[in-house]
Amino acid sequence: MPCLVAILALAFPRVILALVFLFSNYLQRAYQSWIWPLLGFLLMPLTTLAYAWAVNSYGGVEGVGLVAIVVAVLIDLGILGGSSRRRRSA
Numbered sequence: 001m002p003c004l005v006a007i008l009a010l011a012f013p014r015v016i017l018a019l020v021f022l023f024s025n026y027l028q029r030a031y032q033s034w035i036w037p038l039l040g041f042l043l044m045p046l047t048t049l050a051y052a053w054a055v056n057s058y059g060g061v062e063g064v065g066l067v068a069i070v071v072a073v074l075i076d077l078g079i080l081g082g083s084s085r086r087r088r089s090a
Contacts, residue, residue, distance in 0.1 A: 010075075013045035020049070030055040044076040 009016045018041070020026050027037045030052035040048025050072035054065025061069060 009046070009049055013049060014041060017041050017045045017049055020052075026056060027052050044073065046076050047072040 005016070017027075017037070021037060021041075027048075031037050037048055037052075040051075047069060050065075050068045051061070054061050054069055058065045
């Protein structure tokens with residue numbers, strides 16, 4: 001089941017972020033204010049989920065949590081995965 005949630009989070013991060021926000025207090029434990037999850041929803045949803053996971057699982061951003069956040073930032077910026085430039089040229 002956790003693998004299915006992880007795959008869905010990679011495919012539809014905004015949907016998962018909205019569901020986590022509505023049906024649990026997972027984001028409230030990671031963020032002190034509602035503004036950061038809102039900005040994360042709009043700009044970098046996968047990074048927002050990765051940060052919440054790192055804080056809730058490891059108590060902070062270190063070790064595996066830091067690696068997950070860096071990978072999430074790279075995916076959100078389009079460096080990893082299919083970029084639009086590569087899709088346009090093909």
